[in-house]
Amino acid sequence: MILIAPVNQEDIAAICEMERRFFSPPYSQSALEHEKTHPDAVFLAAREEERLVGYVLLRCLGDEGELHRIAVLPEWRGRGIALGLLANGIDLCARRGAGTIWLEVREGNAPARALYSRFGFTQEGLRKRYYEDPQEDAVIMAYRAPRGKEETPC
Numbered sequence: 447m448i449l450i451a452p453v454n455q456e457d458i459a460a461i462c463e464m465e466r467r468f469f470s471p472p473y474s475q476s477a478l479e480h481e482k483t484h485p486d487a488v489f490l491a492a493r494e495e496e497r498l499v500g501y502v503l504l505r506c507l508g509d510e511g512e513l514h515r516i517a518v519l520p521e522w523r524g525r526g527i528a529l530g531l532l533a534n535g536i537d538l539c540a541r542r543g544a545g546t547i548w549l550e551v552r553e554g555n556a557p558a559r560a561l562y563s564r565f566g567f568t569q570e571g572l573r574k575r576y577y578e579d580p581q582e583d584a585v586i587m588a589y590r591a592p593r594g595k596e597e598t599p600c
C-alpha cells in the first residue's frame with residue numbers, strides 16, 4: 447500500500463538520486479534539505495513499505511502556490527501515485543490559503559502534461575526557450591482549487 451507523508455531525512459538520498467535521473471539541472475542535496483524545513487514548502491513522499499517511490503514539492507506564496515517538482519520511479523508509474531501526490535500537496539496548499547497553483551512544464555513532456563490536465567490544470571501561456579539543456583519552451587499551467595478549500599479567515 448502506498449502511503450503519502452512529509453519527506454523526512456531518510457528520503458533525501460533517494461530523492462537526490464531521482465533528481466539526477468529525471469531533472470536537468472537537479473536539486474542538490476543541500477537544496478532538498480532546505481526545502482524539507484522551509485515553512486513555505488509542501489514536500490511529500492510516496493512510500494511503499496518504507497521505500498520511497500515518488501515525491502512532490504510545492505511552495506505556497508500567499509494565496510498562490512507553485513509546483514516545483516513531481517516524480518515517480520519508472521517501475522511505479524501508471525498506478526495513480528502522481529495523482530495522489532498532487533491531490534495531497536495541493537490540498538495542503540489550499541488549506542494554507544493558496545487556492546491557485548501554477549507550474550511550468552517542458553512542452554515535450556507529454557506524460558506530465560497529461561497528468562496535469564487530468565488533474566484539472568489548464569494551459570495559461572507559453573514561455574519561449576525557457577528551459578536549457580536541452581533548450582525547450584515552457585507551457586504555463588494553473589489549477590484553481592474549488593471554493594471552500596481555502597483557509598477560513600478568523
Ligand SMILES: CC(C)(COP(=O)(O)OP(=O)(O)OC[C@H]1O[C@@H](n2cnc3c(N)ncnc32)[C@H](O)[C@@H]1OP(=O)(O)O)[C@@H](O)C(=O)NCCC(=O)NCCS
Pocket residue numbers: 468514515516517518519522523524525526527528529530551555556557558560561562564
Ligand atoms: C509525470 C509522472 C510524475 C507521472 O507519474 P505517474 O505516477 O505515472 O502518474 P499517474 O499514474 O498518477 O497518472 C495520472 C494520469 O496522468 C496521465 N499520464 C501519466 N503518465 C502518462 C503517460 N506516460 N502517457 C499519457 N498519459 C499519462 C494519465 O492521464 C493518467 O491517468 P490515467 O492512467 O487514468 O489515464 C512520471 O511520469 C514521472 O515521474 N516523470 C518524470 C519526472 C517528470 O517529468 N516530472 C514532471 C515535471 S516537474
